[in-house]
Amino acid sequence: MAFYEKLMTMDRRVVYITMALAVAIPLFVPFQVPIHTTSEVKSVYDFIESLKPGDRLLIAIDYDPNAMAELHPMALTICRQCFAKGIKLFFVTLSQNGPGMAEQLVSRLSKEFNKKNGVDYIYLGYKPYPGLVILSMGQNFRISFPMDYYGTPVDSMPIMQGIRNYDDMKAVIAFEAGWVADSWIGDANGRYKLPVALGLTGVMTADYYPYIQSKQIIGLMGGLKGAAEYETLAKAKDRIASRGMKVQTITHIVVILFIIVGNIGFFMSRRKKL
Amino acid sequence: MSGDIIGIWIGAILTLGIFSFLYKDNPFYKFSEALFVGISAGYWFVVTFWQYFVPKFWDNLSLSFHELVANGRIDYHWIYLVGGFFGVLMLLRLVPKIGWLSRWSLAFIVGTTAGLQFTRYLESNGIRQVVGTIKPLVVGGNLGTSIGNIIIVVGTFTGLIYFFFSKEHKGAFGGAARVGVWFLMINFGAMFGYTVMSRMSLLIGRMDYLFSDWLKLIK
Numbered sequence: 001m002a003f004y005e006k007l008m009t010m011d012r013r014v015v016y017i018t019m020a021l022a023v024a025i026p027l028f029v030p031f032q033v034p035i036h037t038t039s040e041v042k043s044v045y046d047f048i049e050s051l052k053p054g055d056r057l058l059i060a061i062d063y064d065p066n067a068m069a070e071l072h073p074m075a076l077t078i079c080r081q082c083f084a085k086g087i088k089l090f091f092v093t094l095s096q097n098g099p100g101m102a103e104q105l106v107s108r109l110s111k112e113f114n115k116k117n118g119v120d121y122i123y124l125g126y127k128p129y130p131g132l133v134i135l136s137m138g139q140n141f142r143i144s145f146p147m148d149y150y151g152t153p154v155d156s157m158p159i160m161q162g163i164r165n166y167d168d169m170k171a172v173i174a175f176e177a178g179w180v181a182d183s184w185i186g187d188a189n190g191r192y193k194l195p196v197a198l199g200l201t202g203v204m205t206a207d208y209y210p211y212i213q214s215k216q217i218i219g220l221m222g223g224l225k226g227a228a229e230y231e232t233l234a235k236a237k238d239r240i241a242s243r244g245m246k247v248q249t250i251t252h253i254v255v256i257l258f259i260i261v262g263n264i265g266f267f268m269s270r271r272k273k274l
Numbered sequence: 275m276s277g278d279i280i281g282i283w284i285g286a287i288l289t290l291g292i293f294s295f296l297y298k299d300n301p302f303y304k305f306s307e308a309l310f311v312g313i314s315a316g317y318w319f320v321v322t323f324w325q326y327f328v329p330k331f332w333d334n335l336s337l338s339f340h341e342l343v344a345n346g347r348i349d350y351h352w353i354y355l356v357g358g359f360f361g362v363l364m365l366l367r368l369v370p371k372i373g374w375l376s377r378w379s380l381a382f383i384v385g386t387t388a389g390l391q392f393t394r395y396l397e398s399n400g401i402r403q404v405v406g407t408i409k410p411l412v413v414g415g416n417l418g419t420s421i422g423n424i425i426i427v428v429g430t431f432t433g434l435i436y437f438f439f440s441k442e443h444k445g446a447f448g449g450a451a452r453v454g455v456w457f458l459m460i461n462f463g464a465m466f467g468y469t470v471m472s473r474m475s476l477l478i479g480r481m482d483y484l485f486s487d488w489l490k491l492i493k
Contacts (some may be wrong), residue, residue, distance in 0.1 A: 013296065015294045020481075023474070023477055023478055023481045024481055024485070027482065027492055028485075028492065037467075065474070069476050069479025069480075070356070070475045070476075070479075071378055072466050096314075096317070096318045096321060097314065097317065097318075098320065098323075100302045103405045124324055125325065126321060127325055128321075128322050128326055129324070131387075133356040135390075146329070147329075175363045182394075182398075186394035186395065186397065186399075187394060190394060190397045190402070191394075200470040201468050201472050202469065202472030203465075203468060203477060205463065206465040207465070208469050210406065211398075213406050214402045216398060216406075222468060223468060224471065224472075224474075224475040224478070225472050232490060238370065243482075244478045244482070247476065247478045247481075248471060248474055250477070251474045252470070252474070253468060
């Protein structure tokens with residue numbers, strides 16, 4: 001069997017093992033790759049930096065554990081930046097498996113920054129049917145969330161005093177792994193003019209660039225790279241995404257090599273047939 | 275052994291179970307997959323029940339019932355019975371003879387969704403995007419912005435021409451359509467690149483979990 005025929009009939013498990021090694025080995029080797037920041041990520045960072053202590057932000061944790069690797073690092077970094085600046089955070093989750101993600105984030109960061117529930121932040125919890133919940137919050141947060149995630153009436157909390165709807169928020173920073181992002185843009189921004197910034201999974205990112213040039217979103221962070229860029233801008237101490245980017249670099253090189261090898265095999269076998 | 279350690283071990287074993295499909299389909303994979311689907315569905319049901327059905331339907335109607343019994347007043351919360359009625363109609367799909375009644379609920383959902391989405395999409399994906407594309411081709415003193423604007427305008431225009439099938443793609447029209455195809459291909463390439471990055475991120479996340487959280491080989 002000729003070399004190119006071997007290439008074309010290579011067992012797919014060879015590819016899997018090579019990829020597994022390409023991911024595993026760099027995890028143990030200490031090296032860094034340069035992270036260049038892009039304007040769409042910097043605009044989110046600049047927006048949050050422009051806020052003053054006491055300003056209020058809505059944080060939407062709309063992702064499940066399957067998107068955790070990409071979105072959790074950026075959510076962590078942004079919430080740390082907000083808490084460090086004294087910004088009051090209103091957490092909400094509109095993804096069915098999101099409550100666990102948000103709970104993990106809230107409990108970890110509240111301990112880290114010694115922030116009080118109901119005073120410095122509130123975790124409103126989860127409600128299904130995201131489009132309707134987003135619309136209802138535009139009228140009054142209490143329609144969908146009369147109580148917080150832990151069952152405390154929101155009106156009994158100091159942070160909710162004088163808070164009615166999106167008019168009382170500076171923006172929503174939405175971490176999205178699905179179509180809920182469309183609702184934040186269309187309903188929260190389109191109907192209620194609430195500024196929206198997005199943290200997206202890599203799969204979704206390319207679809208949302210048009211909303212930047214139409215100024216419907218402040219900016220966006222796409223996938224692990226977006227998270228790494230934000231960590232660089234925020235000078236984060238816990239650089240989870242940046243650590244992942246060195247592995248991304250190696251795996252992408254391996255993927256490119258496989259594409260080249262596969263094409264060589266394809267064109268050589270086609271030439272042979274001609 | 276603490277709860278956290280047990281959780282990490284279960285997570286690691288199930289991760290390996292899912293990965294085992296890469297070798298070939300096997301009972302270990304089937305078990306892990308079924309467990310994931312089952313737990314997700316169960317979790318979703320419980321959350322929906324306690325976060326929506328109980329506070330929205332049950333609690334509100336209980337209040338209304340007490341109001342009726344105590345003061346003889348009929349308050350507006352009885353409106354939730356309409357929602358409950360449509361919910362029951364949905365369940366009638368389980369009874370083949372009268373299953374057609376569930377179409378009323380579906381018609382209500384589809385009609386409401388279409389009405390809500392129509393204005394939203396028209397505004398955010400239609401009008402705002404068209405406005406965002408109307409840009410000056412030459413911005414004085416800013417070559418980068420000028421080039422960017424030209425690319426947006428040419429890409430949008432030629433992309434739309436490619437999807438115009440009422441005229442044969444020949445001559446100048448065909449040339450513009452071919453330029454449109456190039457823009458589409460570049461877009462698909464960017465989407466594919468992001469998708470690869472996204473999938474790799476998931477793999478990196480799992481590997482990191484196995485090596486650092488489970489095996490403690492990485493600090």
